[in-house]
Amino acid sequence: MRKSIVLPGLLLFSMLFMAFQCDEENTDTMESDRLELSQLKTEIDSIVNASACDGTHICEFMAYGSKACGGPQGYLVYSTSINVENLKALVDNYNEAEAEFNLKWNILSDCSVPNPPSEIICENNKCVPVL
Template sequence: MKWFFKILVLSILLQSFQCTDTNDSSENITSAQLETKKLEIQNYINSFSCSESGGCNYIAFGSKPCGGPRTYLVFSNSVNLNHLQDLVTKYNEIDNLHNIQTNAISDCSVPLPPNEIRCVNGICTIIN
């Protein structure tokens, strides 16, 4: 009987240490979810206008299957940069996860950051 009790306790202990996957990667990311997040970011950026004195900046956006950003977003320096970085970081993470889940491929080209950004009529614009 002691032997049975020891095995029972040991099996319960072993099960309590069993690994569990708490990563949300098992949840499939849809293109619609990506588009919704992208629109949220664009709407946030578009809610700020720029001025010549305030200036503009850019941030890498998206995750290509081969690595690197898909594109760059331009924005007014009047945005809350920490909030924008949080939004973009989360988007980039789910875009990367979507790439993995869908076995996405790309041309592996690397988009270059904008050379010049200007405030044109209150909108940050890439000048090439």
């Protein structure tokens, strides 16, 4: 009779243990996803900040990011003194990663749409947006 009580008891204990496990993995995963986005953005910013405008390199801008409602987070202003194709590839990667992050973690957005710069000027060898 003792064997008939032990087996169901172990089964019940195992089921309760699995049901009440801490699900810390999701929090860690969300934070690691957020960290990955932050690292990508830092890499993009360092490339943009290294750009310089002068008589031979012009200023341009491109949208970056992906708001949960759609549309970009903002605009990057840079000069053509950098590898623009590399920057575009990194920004495309970032935009896709942020869109996936928003879907995966049900991120909400204010749904505002930032205005692109109406003009970009070269000031002290740096591209500066004019809104």
